Amino acid sequence: MTLLRNSLKRRTLLRSAAGFAALGLTSSLLPNLAQAADGLVALVHTQAAGDNGPVDSMIAKLKQLASEKGFTYRAIYAQDPATYETIFRTLGDAGAAVVVSTFNEVAEPFKAVAPDFPETKFIQLFADAFEPAMPNVVTVSYDYYLGCYLSGIFAAGVSESGKLGFIGGISIPPINADYNAFKAGAQSVRADATATAAFAGSFQDPAKGQEIAAQMFSSGIDYIQTDAAATDIGIITAANEVEGRMVSALDPAQFSLGPKSLISIVGLDFGASLYNEVNKALGADWAGGKHVSTGLGTGVIDFILSPAFQEQGPADLVEKAKKIWPEVEKAKAMILDGSLKVPFNTAL
Numbered sequence: 001m002t003l004l005r006n007s008l009k010r011r012t013l014l015r016s017a018a019g020f021a022a023l024g025l026t027s028s029l030l031p032n033l034a035q036a037a038d039g040l041v042a043l044v045h046t047q048a049a050g051d052n053g054p055v056d057s058m059i060a061k062l063k064q065l066a067s068e069k070g071f072t073y074r075a076i077y078a079q080d081p082a083t084y085e086t087i088f089r090t091l092g093d094a095g096a097a098v099v100v101s102t103f104n105e106v107a108e109p110f111k112a113v114a115p116d117f118p119e120t121k122f123i124q125l126f127a128d129a130f131e132p133a134m135p136n137v138v139t140v141s142y143d144y145y146l147g148c149y150l151s152g153i154f155a156a157g158v159s160e161s162g163k164l165g166f167i168g169g170i171s172i173p174p175i176n177a178d179y180n181a182f183k184a185g186a187q188s189v190r191a192d193a194t195a196t197a198a199f200a201g202s203f204q205d206p207a208k209g210q211e212i213a214a215q216m217f218s219s220g221i222d223y224i225q226t227d228a229a230a231t232d233i234g235i236i237t238a239a240n241e242v243e244g245r246m247v248s249a250l251d252p253a254q255f256s257l258g259p260k261s262l263i264s265i266v267g268l269d270f271g272a273s274l275y276n277e278v279n280k281a282l283g284a285d286w287a288g289g290k291h292v293s294t295g296l297g298t299g300v301i302d303f304i305l306s307p308a309f310q311e312q313g314p315a316d317l318v319e320k321a322k323k324i325w326p327e328v329e330k331a332k333a334m335i336l337d338g339s340l341k342v343p344f345n346t347a348l
């Protein structure tokens with residue numbers, strides 16, 4: 001029996017090695033596979049690092065948690081959707097304790113792979129609930145639209161023209177809902193406010209983001225809410241070209257990219273979310289088969305003023321921001337106590 005177990009273990013590791021080699025991941029993932037039972041945690045991100053946003057934040061928080069808990073971690077960029085299932089299956093073969101991945105495109109690969117590895121805990125960030133639920137999978141969604149509603153209130157107060165813009169990565173239901181909430185928030189305090197939506201077709205195309213933003217600003221729009229991950233970099237660049245243009249983006253790491261134009265963020269802290277969910281998964285009482293809906297008041301979603309803009313932005317806009325802020329805080333409190341219901345409207 002001992003020989004049989006050793007033979008099976010050897011075949012599993014060889015199969016894992018072959019899978020990693022086929023993906024070009026040998027050097028980064030093969031070390032410590034034999035110690036996977038001690039806690040290999042893998043983040044498979046489907047957007048590139050270096051975005052000053054979600055991916056960089058998740059990698060940093062995974063590294064922090066690994067240092068605190070003493071587990072082996074790997075961050076893997078899965079650029080090609082054709083490789084998703086192979087990567088997840090190879091990690092399962094390696095005995096990964098936890099596999100975290102991102103965005104809706106990994107749902108079907110998760111469903112295909114997770115049943116074959118019941119001892120591995122799978123976490124999908126930015127996800128719809130699985131129907132039916134799977135016992136070793138947790139899905140996590142974000143009520144980002146609530147922060148966009150607050151951004152709309154704020155935008156209506158600081159905009160001179162009342163012409164607002166919204167640039168998303170791709171038109172998908174949750175991002176459509178973000179736009180509608182942004183527009184509704186603006187019109188709740190300024191009936192003549194308009195909000196124009198556009199989509200870059202990618203979450204990783206700063207050049208397209210800059211092109212769309214430049215067109216919007218040239219048309220008289222003076223405040224743009226972004227919802228486009230790495231594409232945001234180009235939107236901020238366009239705002240930086242002329243004083244008085246304003247952007248509300250996604251992540252605190254972006255503040256330094258536009259200290260005179262990036263006035264606020266609808267913060268979605270993917271890093272904090274990953275930290276929370278992996279930390280729970282490492283606990284003895286973790287239970288899968290759940291969907292976690294994350295909103296305001298959780299430490300993951302919030303609407304935040306840029307401290308850099310408050311110091312370096314145009315004085316008149318800084319003053320307007322201070323003037324409208326009590327309205328933003330009032331609306332936030334009403335959302336949290338349930339007296340204000342923001343519709344989740346996915347229609348464009």
